[in-house]
Amino acid sequence: MNHQDINSGRVLKAPENFLSKDGIKTVFSEGKRGRRDFIRSAFAAAAAGAAVPVAMAQGNPVPVEGGDANILKLPEHTTGLGQGVATDGYGKPSKFEVNLQRRQSPGLTQTTQASVSFAPLQSLFGIVTPSGLHFERHHQGWWDIDPSKHRFMVNGMVKSPKVFTMDEIMRLPSVSRFHFIECGANTAAEWGNVAVPTVQYTHGMLSCSEFTGVPLITLLELAGADLKNGKFVLAEGGDGSSMTRTIPMSLILSGEVIVAYGQNGEMLRPENGYPLRLVVPGVQGVSWVKYLRRVEVGDKPYAAKDEAIHYIDLQPDGTHRQYTNLQECKSVVTTPSGGQVLLDKGFYNITGLAWSGKGKIKKVDVSVDGGRNWRQARLETPVLSKALTRFNIDWVWNGKPALIQSRAADDTGFVQPTYKQLRAARGTRSIYHNNAIQSWLVQENGEIKNVQLS
Amino acid sequence: MFSFRKEILAVALMAVAGWASAQGTGKYPGVGRDATPKEVAAWDIDVRPDFKGLPAGSGTVAKGQDVWETKCAHCHGVFGESNEVFSPLIGGTSADDVKTGRVAKLMDPTGGRTTLMKVATLSTVWDYINRAMPWTAPKSLTTEEVYAVTAFLLNLGGVVPENFTLSDKNIAEVQARMPNRNGMQTKHAMWPGNEFGGVKKADTANVACMKNCATEPTVASFLPDFARNAHGNLLEQNRIVGPQRGADTTKPESKAVGASGASVPAVVVPAAPAAKSAPEASGADNKAAIALTAKNSCTACHGMSNKIVGPSFADIAKKHAGKADYLAGKIKAGGTGVWGPVPMPAQTLSDAEAKTIAVWLAAGAGK
Numbered sequence: 020m021n022h023q024d025i026n027s028g029r030v031l032k033a034p035e036n037f038l039s040k041d042g043i044k045t046v047f048s049e050g051k052r053g054r055r056d057f058i059r060s061a062f063a064a065a066a067a068g069a070a071v072p073v074a075m076a077q078g079n080p081v082p083v084e085g086g087d088a089n090i091l092k093l094p095e096h097t098t099g100l101g102q103g104v105a106t107d108g109y110g111k112p113s114k115f116e117v118n119l120q121r122r123q124s125p126g127l128t129q130t131t132q133a134s135v136s137f138a139p140l141q142s143l144f145g146i147v148t149p150s151g152l153h154f155e156r157h158h159q160g161w162w163d164i165d166p167s168k169h170r171f172m173v174n175g176m177v178k179s180p181k182v183f184t185m186d187e188i189m190r191l192p193s194v195s196r197f198h199f200i201e202c203g204a205n206t207a208a209e210w211g212n213v214a215v216p217t218v219q220y221t222h223g224m225l226s227c228s229e230f231t232g233v234p235l236i237t238l239l240e241l242a243g244a245d246l247k248n249g250k251f252v253l254a255e256g257g258d259g260s261s262m263t264r265t266i267p268m269s270l271i272l273s274g275e276v277i278v279a280y281g282q283n284g285e286m287l288r289p290e291n292g293y294p295l296r297l298v299v300p301g302v303q304g305v306s307w308v309k310y311l312r313r314v315e316v317g318d319k320p321y322a323a324k325d326e327a328i329h330y331i332d333l334q335p336d337g338t339h340r341q342y343t344n345l346q347e348c349k350s351v352v353t354t355p356s357g358g359q360v361l362l363d364k365g366f367y368n369i370t371g372l373a374w375s376g377k378g379k380i381k382k383v384d385v386s387v388d389g390g391r392n393w394r395q396a397r398l399e400t401p402v403l404s405k406a407l408t409r410f411n412i413d414w415v416w417n418g419k420p421a422l423i424q425s426r427a428a429d430d431t432g433f434v435q436p437t438y439k440q441l442r443a444a445r446g447t448r449s450i451y452h453n454n455a456i457q458s459w460l461v462q463e464n465g466e467i468k469n470v471q472l473s
Numbered sequence: 474m475f476s477f478r479k480e481i482l483a484v485a486l487m488a489v490a491g492w493a494s495a496q497g498t499g500k501y502p503g504v505g506r507d508a509t510p511k512e513v514a515a516w517d518i519d520v521r522p523d524f525k526g527l528p529a530g531s532g533t534v535a536k537g538q539d540v541w542e543t544k545c546a547h548c549h550g551v552f553g554e555s556n557e558v559f560s561p562l563i564g565g566t567s568a569d570d571v572k573t574g575r576v577a578k579l580m581d582p583t584g585g586r587t588t589l590m591k592v593a594t595l596s597t598v599w600d601y602i603n604r605a606m607p608w609t610a611p612k613s614l615t616t617e618e619v620y621a622v623t624a625f626l627l628n629l630g631g632v633v634p635e636n637f638t639l640s641d642k643n644i645a646e647v648q649a650r651m652p653n654r655n656g657m658q659t660k661h662a663m664w665p666g667n668e669f670g671g672v673k674k675a676d677t678a679n680v681a682c683m684k685n686c687a688t689e690p691t692v693a694s695f696l697p698d699f700a701r702n703a704h705g706n707l708l709e710q711n712r713i714v715g716p717q718r719g720a721d722t723t724k725p726e727s728k729a730v731g732a733s734g735a736s737v738p739a740v741v742v743p744a745a746p747a748a749k750s751a752p753e754a755s756g757a758d759n760k761a762a763i764a765l766t767a768k769n770s771c772t773a774c775h776g777m778s779n780k781i782v783g784p785s786f787a788d789i790a791k792k793h794a795g796k797a798d799y800l801a802g803k804i805k806a807g808g809t810g811v812w813g814p815v816p817m818p819a820q821t822l823s824d825a826e827a828k829t830i831a832v833w834l835a836a837g838a839g840k
Contacts, residue, residue, distance in 0.1 A: 118709055118719075125704060129558045129781060130773060142712045159605060172508055172516055180508035187504045212694040216704050216722075241505050250668050253519055259611040261604045263519055269666030301665060313516050320668070322522045324605075327597040328588050331657070337579040338656055339591060343663040347675065358707035359717040367716055376665075384681060389690020393683045422690050428681055436677035437688075444676040448582065452663065460692060466720050473693040 078363055112149075118142070121152055124208070124220050132160035135202065137223025140353045140372065145399075146197065146407040148226035150283050155290045156202055156224065156304060158325075159259035164310060166286075166294035169257070171238075171278070175315035178243025185294055188233055189280060195231040196277070196300070197406040199374045201346045203303030203330050206453040210442075213469050217358035221457065221469060222351045225372070227407035230298045231281025234274045235266075239316065246272065249316035253323070254297050257312035263323035264306045266299060266314075267344065275300045275405075278311060300405040301376030302344045303451070305330055335446035346376035348435050349454035350383055350410070350427035356459050357469035364418040369396075373408045375429035380408040382428045387414060389422035389458065389472055390437070396425070421461040422472070438471055520600040524644060527599065530616040531640030534633065537625025540618050543818060544607045547774070547782060553629050554587075558774075558782050562588040563629045566652040571632060574655035589630040593657045595648045599623050609770035701726065759840060762833030769822045771830070777840070784812045790838035801831035 079087065112119070121136040128134040138154040148154075155161070166185045174180035202224035208214035215221055239246065252271060256262040270276050277298040280286060287293040292309030299306045305325050320326075320342065331339040350373035355361055369387075373380045379402055384393035396410040410425070428434045436444075438455040445452075460470040520526040542551070549555050553563035564587045565578045576590045592598060603619045605611045614622070624639035632650050633639065639647060648654065659669035661676065696703075702722040704710075711719030720726070766772050766786070774782035775789075784792075793800055803811075804827045807819035820827070833839075 115713055118711055118713060120710070122705075122710065132773060133559070139710065141710075142715075159608070159611060172512070174508060174513050174517055180513050181505045182508045182512060183505045190504055191501060213696055216696055216700075217707060217710065219710065220704060237501075238505075241499060241501065255516075255519065259605060261518075261611070263600075263604075267664060267666040267668060269668070315517065315519065317521070319521060319523065319525075321519060322594040322597050323519075324597055324601040327594050327657075328592050328601075331591065332661075333579065333586070334658075337575065337577075338658045339579075340659070340661045340663070341593075341657040342659055342669060343661055345663040345665050347663070354715075355717050358704075358720050358722070359711060360720050361717050382681070384683065390688040391686055391690060393681070393686070422692075426679070426681065433675055434679040434681050436679045440677045440679055446582075460695070464726070466726055467717075468695055470692045471694040473689045473691050 119152060121154060121223075122219060124215060127208075133158055135204075135224055137219045138226050140218045140223055140225065140351070141356050141359065143353065144409075146227050146372070146401075146409050147283060148228060150228065150285070150288050150291070153226040153228065153282075153288065153291055154202070154224045157258075157290075158262050161290050162258060162310065163289040164257065164294060169294050169310075169312075171295060171311060172313040173238055173242040173244070173316075174313065175253070175317050176245040176249040177239070177316055181238075181242040183238065185280065188238075188278065188295070191233045191237060193231055193233055193281075194277060195229055195281065196298075197227060197229050197401070197403050198298060198300045199225065199227040199346075199405065199407045200298075200304045200307055201225045201349075201374070201376075203305060203343070203346070203451040206455070206457075207450045209455075209471070210449060210453055211447040213471050216469055218351060218353050218356040218457075221357070222353075224304070225374075225407075227374075228282045229284070230277055230279040232277040232279030232295075232298065235271050235276040235278050235297070235314065236274055238278060239271065239314075242316075244316045248318050251317050251320050253313075253315040253317060253321045254306070254308040254311060255313040255315070256292075256308045257310040261312075262305075262308055262325065263321060264308055265320045265323065265326060265342065266297070266306060267302075270299060270302070299344075301346060301378075303330070303346055306344060330451060332445065332449040332451045334449070340449075343452060346374070347452065347454045348375035348377065348380075348427050348429040348433045349373070350380075350425040350435055351457045352385070352423050352425045352459060355423065355461060355467050357467055359467050361416060361461065361465040361467070364416050367414045367416055368411055369414045369423060370409065370411045371396075371425050373398075373410055373425070373427035374406065375427070375431075375433070376405060377433065378430045379404050380427055381430045381432075383408075383410040384426045385410075385412045385414075386424045386426070387421045390424055390426075390456070393426065416461065418463060420463055422470070423459045423461060424456050426456050518600075518604055520596045520603070522594040522596045524596055524641070524648075527596070527641050527644065528616050529641045530620055531638050531642075532617045532619070532621025532624055533638045534621070534624045534628045534635050536617070537621035537623070537628075540614070540622050541625050544614075545622065547818060548608055553626055556585075560588065561585070563626060565590040566630055566632075568631060570652035571650050574651065574653065576653040576656060579653070579656065589626070589632075589652060591653060591656075593651060593654045595623075595627075595644060595651055598626065599644075609773050698725070756839065758829075759833060762830050763840070765822070765826050765830050769820065769826065769830075771820075774817070777838070783817055786834060786838040790834050790836075793835065794837065795835050797828070797831045797835035799831075800834050801827045804830060 119139045119142050121138055123134060123136050134157065136155040138148055138152050169185050171183045171188060172180065205224040206221055209221060250268050252266040252268060254264050254266050266276060278295060279298045280295055282288065282291060287296055295311045296309045297307050297311050326342060331341050332343050333339050350371060352369055352371035354370055355367065369385055373383045380398060383396040383398065385396050386393045394412060396412040399409040399411060402408050426435050435454060435456055441455045458470050458472055460468045462468065548558045549562055554561050565584065566576055566589050570576045578584050579590060599619060602622055603614065606614065620639050624633060624637055627633045627647065628635050628637060633647060659671055662672050662674055664671055706721065706723050707719040708721040709719065776785050778785050778787045804820050807817045
């Protein structure tokens with residue numbers, strides 16, 4: 020990026036009263052004389068008392084009083100006594116963070132019990148989703164189930180069907196692993212055209228947590244499961260819909276599938292399946308059955324409602340792809356992103372998330388010219404298999420329109436597709452598994468739009 | 474002496490027993506126990522495409538229609554066609570599809586999709602009605618009712634005649650008439666294993682070009698201006714500090730450089746939390762009534778201030794102010810016609826609970 024491209028000046032209105040009376044006079048007089056950069060010179064005069072020239076406008080200009088009131092006038096929290104310990108036995112985010120909410124997409128569903136809420140990816144850092152902001156997908160409403168009454172059953176092709184209490188499951192050797200969970204319908208609204216404004220609604224059915232629990236294979240072995248002929252496992256929830264999904268035995272045998280009770284150091288949240296849910300790394304969220312009450316070992320797939328009516332991918336030839344479980348390699352820039360406004364020209368850290376259901380992220384490239392030229396982003400550690408990976412890259416915005424994209428590749432060599440490539444393979448009516456490269460248009464006025472390119 | 478030996482023997486036996494039971498659970502003694510047949514029967518309700526798990530029984534189309542009209546139609550429409558609450562179940566299939574097993578309308582790029590257009594396996598329909606329906610009282614249907622409702626839906630879809638009785642004996646024959654029975658495929662690389670054969674290679678193959686890549690960076694799709702505020706004010710959906718803010722979408726966007734309508738106020742006040750579907754009540758009575766509406770699943774069809782399937786609580790309160798007894802009766806008995814053609818089923822809550830809700834509604838449905 021050529022730094023000489025960068026002109027000074029805030030793109031957006033500065034806070035009111037940032038000019039002194041003298042400054043205002045200058046603005047008006049210079050304005051009358053038709054000077055295009057009158058704001059800047061007036062600003063410089065205001066900032067530096069007409070003595071020192073200021074090359075670039077600042078978001079935090081030195082006020083005419085000679086200092087920032089937030090520094091000069093000691094605030095109450097510096098001069099008073101603060102609150103005591105355990106004021107709140109379970110701490111909450113700052114009141115200033117209240118804008119970070121999971122939200123429904125208006126008009127998407129008619130009920131709140133068979134619905135989704137989207138995580139505010141545009142305001143999150145790192146790779147872990149705070150549990151209270153984890154996206155939600157319920158099929159018949161959520162429950163807060165008494166863990167002392169919850170039971171887990173293993174039956175089907177087993178030597179002896181077993182039941183376990185939570186006490187017993189939590190006695191077994193546990194593992195803790197970071198994994199992303201993404202709804203198969205994430206980004207579904209965008210298959211044909213742009214439909215929603217922000218990354219919360221385009222990509223917010225995505226979260227990542229550290230899950231703690233027992234590998235499912237341990238529990239299958241305890242029941243004496245026929246692991247040779249039992250090629251499929253049905254997982255079933257204990258909620259009203261008693262959601263069922265067919266789980267690939269190959270993943271269970273690898274030890275990756277976990278019967279989880281822990282999430283980010285505490286128990287699962289009720290909205291996320293308390294007290295027990297299945298964790299199926301790399302596979303779409305619908306398979307991560309919540310309120311898990313039973314698994315059944317079988318020799319055939321089950322064609323459950325959510326693998327025979329929904330979560331099937333319509334192809335251009337009129338057939339549906341069934342049992343499309345994997346979440347292929349995908350990424351998205353989370354800031355700057357749609358619906359946001361850049362405050363100034365100048366330096367920005369473009370940041371985003373990349374993930375693959377097949378393994379680790381190997382590389383993320385970022386373009387600011389709509390995909391003509393790309394630069395490799397920094398991958399922040401940890402880079403974990405089937406977990407979100409955070410990427411960052413420096414960018415200096417020159418005030419001109421920019422098209423920001425990210426493109427991830429995983430360690431199988433797979434590179435995230437463009438919309439053109441994805442539509443050529445699957446048409447536009449697939450609903451599920453849209454992993455196309457996302458484009459954000461930064462306009463000259465600083466406002467960013469969700470766009471798709473030809 | 475004799476008794477001493479007996480005790481020794483008893484301890485030895487106990488030790489053997491303890492060992493045996495520990496062995497019984499293999500590597501992790503003391504964890505888990507055998508499920509009883511009764512327990513397995515209570516939970517193992519799934520039905521597979523080959524109808525493994527299907528209980529014996531039968532149900533007629535006529536019986537299914539009765540069940541449908543009292544327990545299903547208020548969400549799914551009288552003919553399973555309704556798009557008001559859930560996606561339509563029936564429609565879009567033809568007699569020809571029943572012959573071919575492929576729904577022709579799925580080729581129509583402008584058409585919607587009903588359940589019957591998509592589903593290839595009849596077991597799926599039976600299983601889901603049995604495990605999850607009706608919406609507010611899942612698993613309350615008898616086996617006969619599940620057969621009957623399934624038969625009724627199949628009749629609506631032209632798969633079976635109206636004098637048909639669906640049973641475990643003939644369900645496989647009906648499966649052979651499912652309109653989209655040949656419409657599924659697993660020729661893709663998105664199942665993590667070889668269980669379906671599938672294909673190894675992904676269906677897209679992008680290449681990570683870095684410089685002067687062939688592309689047409691022209692914008693082809695974006696949100697129209699009228700949708701600017703459709704998802705709420707985006708200013709209130711972003712953090713109030715950091716390198717960027719949310720755009721103020723309550724104001725039109727300025728096209729002029731450096732004068733965006735999406736200005737950033739000097740002081741940004743955090744927005745109110747996202748609207749909740751059941752706001753907290755201030756009065757204890759209100760709170761109790763609202764809790765009852767949630768407990769009894771009234772909120773599945775009635776919003777606090779928005780119409781869902783039925784009218785909002787606020788609208789009911791307005792129309793029937795002061796009429797607590799009338800409302801209590803209506804809650805218990807159900808009805809149709811007052812608010813439109815969608816019937817409200819009779820509710821099974823207690824008189825006291827109905828009264829509490831009715832009094833709250835009659836008093837204005839306050840929060």
